[in-house]
Amino acid sequence: MQNRQEQISQVVVTSEQMRDIEERIFAAGMPVAALMEKVAGLIAHRIHEIYPNFGQKQEKDAGKELFASWRVSPITTRVGILVGPGHNGGDALVVARELYFRGYEVWIYCAFSKLKELTAQHLQYAQSLGIPCYQEISQLQDCDFLIDGLFGFGLERMLTDFIAAAIDRLNEWNKPIISIDLPSGLHTDTGEVLGTAIRATHTFCLGLWKSGLLQDQALEYVGKAELIDFDIPLADVQAVVGDTSKIKRITPATVLSTLPLPRPQVTHKYKEGHLLMICGSRRYAGGAILTALGARASGVGMLSIAVPESLKPILVSHLPEALIVGCPETQTGAIAQLQLPEKTDLSSFHAIACGPGLTKDATAIVQEVIASDRPLILDADALNILAQMGTIATLQKRQATTVLTPHTGEFQRLFPDMPDPKHDRVLAVREAAAQTRAVVLLKGARTAIASPQGLVWINPESTPALARGGSGDVLTGLLGGLLAQAATKQIAVEDIVATAAWWHSQAGILAAQERTELGVDAFTLTQYLMKVLSKPKVKSLL
Numbered sequence: 001m002q003n004r005q006e007q008i009s010q011v012v013v014t015s016e017q018m019r020d021i022e023e024r025i026f027a028a029g030m031p032v033a034a035l036m037e038k039v040a041g042l043i044a045h046r047i048h049e050i051y052p053n054f055g056q057k058q059e060k061d062a063g064k065e066l067f068a069s070w071r072v073s074p075i076t077t078r079v080g081i082l083v084g085p086g087h088n089g090g091d092a093l094v095v096a097r098e099l100y101f102r103g104y105e106v107w108i109y110c111a112f113s114k115l116k117e118l119t120a121q122h123l124q125y126a127q128s129l130g131i132p133c134y135q136e137i138s139q140l141q142d143c144d145f146l147i148d149g150l151f152g153f154g155l156e157r158m159l160t161d162f163i164a165a166a167i168d169r170l171n172e173w174n175k176p177i178i179s180i181d182l183p184s185g186l187h188t189d190t191g192e193v194l195g196t197a198i199r200a201t202h203t204f205c206l207g208l209w210k211s212g213l214l215q216d217q218a219l220e221y222v223g224k225a226e227l228i229d230f231d232i233p234l235a236d237v238q239a240v241v242g243d244t245s246k247i248k249r250i251t252p253a254t255v256l257s258t259l260p261l262p263r264p265q266v267t268h269k270y271k272e273g274h275l276l277m278i279c280g281s282r283r284y285a286g287g288a289i290l291t292a293l294g295a296r297a298s299g300v301g302m303l304s305i306a307v308p309e310s311l312k313p314i315l316v317s318h319l320p321e322a323l324i325v326g327c328p329e330t331q332t333g334a335i336a337q338l339q340l341p342e343k344t345d346l347s348s349f350h351a352i353a354c355g356p357g358l359t360k361d362a363t364a365i366v367q368e369v370i371a372s373d374r375p376l377i378l379d380a381d382a383l384n385i386l387a388q389m390g391t392i393a394t395l396q397k398r399q400a401t402t403v404l405t406p407h408t409g410e411f412q413r414l415f416p417d418m419p420d421p422k423h424d425r426v427l428a429v430r431e432a433a434a435q436t437r438a439v440v441l442l443k444g445a446r447t448a449i450a451s452p453q454g455l456v457w458i459n460p461e462s463t464p465a466l467a468r469g470g471s472g473d474v475l476t477g478l479l480g481g482l483l484a485q486a487a488t489k490q491i492a493v494e495d496i497v498a499t500a501a502w503w504h505s506q507a508g509i510l511a512a513q514e515r516t517e518l519g520v521d522a523f524t525l526t527q528y529l530m531k532v533l534s535k536p537k538v539k540s541l542l
């Protein structure tokens with residue numbers, strides 16, 4: 001049973017869900033102002049940890065002379081507070097007050113004439129303390145860092161006029177900015193930039209993770225994101241979010257509920273998953289090797305690899321443990337047809353992973369595996385061939401598990417009539433899974449995975465070091481190996497896919513830490529997969 005913190009860290013909400021959750025808390029008797037105090041107190045505490053103030057409150061209290069010289073002291077921190085019209089602005093003003101009492105020099109920017117009542121009261125009190133409040137953003141240019149309380153999940157339309165101009169201006173200063181809840185200007189659900197948006201260095205997401213913060217298009221704006229947990233009761237979360245149409249973050253706890261795949265004492269190789277990989281062509285031999293090395297790291301019991309006959313020697317030399325199935329080739333060096341060893345047919349395999357390096361000339365074999373009753377992962381060229389066959393009509397005929405692993409370009413070819421993943425990745429992937437009845441993994445900086453039942457997993461941590469040829473092939477092999485093993489155990493397919501995405505990106509992160517982001521070629525990546533699980537912190541949980 002996961003503890004509360006683990007459960008909360010997996011939840012992802014839309015603005016509508018967040019509003020409903022808050023309303024339940026307020027309806028239960030929690031005063032709005034008390035919640036704002038609590039939240040802002042937690043934020044102020046974190047800010048104090050990140051940007052400590054070395055100015056002495058005693059100096060300020062000692063009299064006007066010292067106060068006047070305070071600013072020139074190199075050790076006093078000046079913080080600019082950006083205040084919007086709603087409760088995001090209210091949060092920021094409470095933070096302003098708290099930092100002021102801790103000896104920071106605080107300057108406020110507020111250019112809105114109409115504020116929500118609570119926000120207006122906090123502004124009035126801040127001003128009564130002598131905290132200066134400006135209507136021109138240029139006045140804050142000398143601040144050491146800024147706190148963004150312009151808009152939170154209440155932003156409902158494009159930013160225009162003076163506020164858009166102010167954001168553009170302060171973004172040019174390249175100062176540290178801490179955004180409260182979300183960088184102002186981002187759509188809470190999709191992460192889309194509504195006209196313009198704050199480029200934050202930190203985002204303190206309040207209470208529950210907002211979906212927009214986990215989208216590729218938001219990442220340049222979010223900076224380092226962390227959750228400020230203000231004790232929302234799990235019952236309220238559950239009541240609003242429910243069990244279906246959920247979005248969940250993949251966390252170590254998620255993954256460690258599947259890994260290590262249970263392996264009994266008395267077993268044999270065919271009981272621990274038999275994967276058939278179909279990949280490679282004369283033109284693309286490397287993809288087959290990388291996919292196979294990904295599968296090797298999964299711990300799969302038996303690995304068979306179908307490649308064009310001419311690739312057999314090179315595969316044998318890289319993977320002595322695997323059974324390499326040489327297949328007849330087309331004139332272009334693609335697999336012409338599957339030629340399995342005697343007494344073997346597709347039913348011998350627990351799963352099939354098909355696609356990397358095939359080229360489009362391998363159509364016949366892709367059609368054959370799609371027509372089979374085996375759990376199937378389709379990637380790369382197999383996806384392009386599927387697109388030509390007609391994705392939805394073809395997959396609706398399949399009874400067995402299908403997993404598709406497209407990047408954005410492949411997704412658009414597979415699903416030309418679906419919502420554009422560049423606009424809303426969660427919506428796109430959920431729709432694709434619902435219509436195909438496949439588990440769809442949409443690759444990206446923040447990979448999103450949807451089940452046909454509407455559950456979406458988002459992988460919240462990765463590294464651009466993975467933006468490199470061949471890293472997707474490694475994922476396909478790893479996923480194939482895990483799926484083959486899971487087929488003999490009772491584990492949900494989407495959980496296995498989420499596990500593979502997490503494991504793959506953690507290997508990238510670890511490799512980048514040790515070798516820099518430039519040192520994570522796909523072959524190296526395969527060698528870091530095992531290292532992730534043997535990291536003391538992960539290993540102790542396994």
Ligand SMILES: NC(=O)C1=CN([C@@H]2O[C@H](COP(=O)(O)OP(=O)(O)OC[C@H]3O[C@@H](n4cnc5c(N)ncnc54)[C@H](O)[C@@H]3O)[C@@H](O)[C@H]2O)[C@@H](O)CC1
Pocket residue numbers: 032033035036039084085086087088089091116150151152153154155156157158159160180181182206
């Ligand atoms: N109620 C509370 O005590 C709590 C408040 N919280 C804070 O409250 C925020 C949500 O507060 P609100 O619902 O007041 O919403 P916001 O503060 O996000 O903004 C809403 C205000 O902005 C205006 N607005 C929206 N789009 C605009 C645009 N494009 N141009 C100009 N004005 C625009 C709206 O008319 C409204 O006045 C959260 O993000 C969070 O920071 C929560 O964190 C926790 C508890």
Ligand SMILES: Nc1ncnc2c1ncn2[C@@H]1O[C@H](COP(=O)(O)OP(=O)(O)O)[C@@H](O)[C@H]1O
Pocket residue numbers: 380407443444445446447462463464465466467468469470471472473474475504
């Ligand atoms: N900017 C990024 N940040 C994190 N992960 C990324 C980034 N770009 C790509 N990736 C990951 O790297 C892999 C690339 O796969 P793919 O596009 O299929 O490449 P290839 O076919 O060359 O192997 C995917 O798992 C993807 O999620």
Ligand SMILES: [K+]
Pocket residue numbers: 088148149150151152179180181182183184
């Ligand atoms: K904000």
